[in-house]
Amino acid sequence: MRSINPGRVVAFVVLALFSLLMLAPFLWAINTSFKTEVDAGASPVTILPEGGYTWDTYANLFQMGSIPTWMINSLIVATGVTIITLVISALAGYAFSRLDFTGRKVLLGLTVASIMVPGTIFIVPLFDEMLAFNMVDTYWGIILPQVVAPVMVFILKRFFDNIPRELEDAARVDGAGSFRIFLQIVLPLSRPIIAAVAIFTFVGAWNNFLWPYIVTNDPDLMTLPVGLETVSTGFGVVFAENMAKSVLAALPLIVVFLFFQRQIIKGIATTGLGGQ
Template structure:
């Protein structure tokens, strides 16, 4: 870990590390440095442009958004009218609340259920453990998207269509997270747990007061990853909700727009509102998120 030194929190040492990194990887050549920088700037501009353009367009009147030729500064100046209109309708706040409730519930349940199972697979001895773990691994290959038809039919049979439960429950099955957590638990030295056992602690006590505190980083990583996916999930919530008051942001926004016809400035405003929460969260926890996506993603190997 060359960039993430223990002192990574300090700006100066980071700068120093970057400088070292630069000379290690690019050497002293001006051409290499200049070339790399140019490509980086061009690509970053290309990647940021759609967001900049969409944000810019969301602060315009509809007429200015579609006025040709396109201009960076609209003729009638920037305005908040799209956002005000959007929030006056009131659905967006509702969907954001739904998204939050659902994503938090999915994350909490998934992490709890997966961590317990992973601990059982990692440490406990019982009949059928190997077979069940093999089944869990095999299930990683089954894309949940392929189960939409039987799952929907099941929800109809259980009379759960248009409930939070129907949106949440099928999302909490995450065999890949069980696998990642089990790998982590396997790496914790057994001595700590054995010492706690000697003191008379049962497996639950050991799990909650010895293992979990040691697993905070991986639990954070898994939670962040599950949360991002739950927050942005589209297909399943889209299938199982028809009631607009239960929709999540990704489902509700394109849905309501259909009813109004295409209104580009308003579309861009709703796009930005839908995108904002995750972007703010990212700006606050950049390092942590970057690390967790890397850990959980790599766990997939």
């Protein structure tokens, strides 16, 4: 009979408690979203509603807003941001890691320094640029300002640094150039980190509220977080409605996590982006 390791039992109990602690806000949001506004705003707060659970809040949101359209818009924007960010970040990371060119250290230093600059200070000049290029109320106006990700460039650069140069030297002997080496050797070896960067970029673009809110006025172009903010079924503080909006915004990301949880966990372990 296998002996029980007390240390493992304690670790399991602690992890289970932390898991419940992390899940509690989302479970509370789901529970509240199915209550009536009377039960959701009742005092003292109760877990089980006196009037029973109802789908009315979700039904009202779908009737008042174009939620399927907003979900599609969010998918288009998040996918576009992810693809372009990956291309730019991978190429820049490889250039900083492997290529020797004038001003390389200066550019790398500026890239790292820009990580510490708050993105909100660029809101006004970026909006002026979008106006000048007639990109307000367009997909490109939402996507392009989000594709510059210095932290992703630095993460990929650090990963590329650890790829043995002997593999590239052997390819150069066979006549391969830098771009061919990048495509056929570096990228295949970097699939774990690229998957992690892609997932974190997608989640960040999906959750982004401020920039899409500023640059879109057309309801048919709004992303899901922005669109949900524009609809309301009541006045004052509507607890059930706000919780239903949160659940709708988070639901697609939960699906992404369920499909890619192994890559996400590996990405957190590899990049240390758990707090992003």
